[in-house]
Amino acid sequence: MDRIDREILRILQSDATVPIAQIADRVGLSQTPCWKRIRRLEMTGVIERRVALVDPSKIGLGLTVFVSIQAPDHSEDWLRRFADGVSAMPEVMEFYRMAGDVDYMLRVAVADMAAYDGFYKRLIAAVPLKNVTSRFAMERIKSETAYAVP
Numbered sequence: 001m002d003r004i005d006r007e008i009l010r011i012l013q014s015d016a017t018v019p020i021a022q023i024a025d026r027v028g029l030s031q032t033p034c035w036k037r038i039r040r041l042e043m044t045g046v047i048e049r050r051v052a053l054v055d056p057s058k059i060g061l062g063l064t065v066f067v068s069i070q071a072p073d074h075s076e077d078w079l080r081r082f083a084d085g086v087s088a089m090p091e092v093m094e095f096y097r098m099a100g101d102v103d104y105m106l107r108v109a110v111a112d113m114a115a116y117d118g119f120y121k122r123l124i125a126a127v128p129l130k131n132v133t134s135r136f137a138m139e140r141i142k143s144e145t146a147y148a149v150p
Contacts, residue, residue, distance in 0.1 A: 001046070004029065006149045008037055009046070013146035016050040053145060056109050064137040065116055067106040067123070072130040074103075085126035091119045102133075 007027045011018055024034035041047045056062065071078065086095055086106065094107040110116045116134070124132060 005037060005041060005046075008034070008041065009149045010146075012038070012047065012050070013149075060111050061109040063110050063112055063116060064140065065106075065108040065110065066135040066137065067108055068102040068131075068133040068135070069104040069106070069129055070101075070131040071103040072128050078127060082127045086123070089119065089122065091115075 004027050008023060011023050011026060020031050020035050020038070023038075024031045027034065029037070038047070056064070071082070082104075083095075086092055086104075091108045091110050092106050093109050094105075096105045097103065098105050108116070108119060110119055120132070120134070123129075
């Protein structure tokens with residue numbers, strides 16, 4: 001990746017709807033080479049997808065919960081069943097395997113405490129878990145989607 005690719009990424013992370021002509025002008029290319037660079041960034045997986053960012057509270061998902069999970073088992077079968085079950089839950093926005101005293105971390109978006117309770121019951125019914133700890137976000141202070149491109 002060169003300087004132009006990095007600048008294209010900065011532009012698209014800020015606003016993926018910027019027309020190719022504007023991107024090309026901003027990075028000093030004509031439209032066709034710019035489009036080819038964007039396609040290459042997509043084909044190589046640097047750009048995973050282009051999406052619209054939605055304010056969760058404006059669509060009725062005002063409660064964010066960070067869920068820490070300790071696994072009772074670290075077998076391949078348990079992990080597959082756990083990963084499949086959790087990945088199928090639409091409330092789970094992010095799902096990470098962690099290092100340290102917590103095995104997995106989830107970011108969950110739900111409407112309210114009652115909705116989280118329903119989610120929690122489905123989570124603990126999916127596979128055996130050693131420990132589940134929920135932390136409720138009181139305020140979103142910073143939320144970024146754009147990475148600082150070196």
